[in-house]
Amino acid sequence: MERASYRRNRGGSASVVLAMPDDQPPLAATERAATAGEHAPVVVFLHGVGCARDQFAAQLAGLDRRLLLLSLDLPGHGESPPLPGGGYGVATVAAAVENDLVRRGLGEIVLVGHSAGGIAALLVAATRPDLVRGVVVVDSTIALTEPELQANRARSTESDNSDWRRHFMGAMTQAWGTGEHGRAAVFRTLERTPMHVAKPFWHSVLAFEPEYLWRRVTVPALYIRSRRDTDLRLLRTLNPLISTADLRPRCGGHWPHVQCPDAVNAALHQFLTRLGLIGG
Structure with a gap:
């Protein structure tokens, strides 16, 4: 069975292959219908490692009613089935998302991904510009320099040399920041996610080298920063299609769509307006 892959070639280039078997079951989804009818613009939300589709409830409730909104549970998360044959690297997860969107007959969509879901969204956008109109990456880990890449590798190694679940939950606790709104529900979901799903997904994100994808993407892209120390100026130099928003x-906190949804919704509204999908 062919699996999705992302590999770096000699000379610093990279290649991406997204492919999933035809028997992949559909992903669980929550849909908010649009008032604009069958030709409404479509926005699809992808959560991060150990999270779930209900974490975008404030976006489904608060964004422009002319939009068709769809929030997915990623494979092995929430109510979605596991991947056939297992394997939860970010490229395989992205392939499952792409396959699901194609089966739903969707196109010209805007993908919004949080954390690891943002990397999956970027992969789909870079490899399927015919399917994606724009992409929004919300506070994902974006290592653009060698010291940042080395730090991520060290985090991955450290977690493997300890109690992985405890290490992961400690990292998520630190990432949350301050404030209690939404925290209990987010952490219940993190605790519930099977380790055989969360661990390889998280490790693949830490090992990921995203610069090539940012350079390759041919649709408008927005990066929203809240907790991560992503260098926004450096990111914008990679591609003129990249814009950034700093919350x-x-x-x-690392879950801005939960912790401060109004700020995220405003950034999304501005981006969607710039794409011409809704009025100002």
């Missing part, structure tokens, strides 16, 4: 200091 600091108003929102400094």
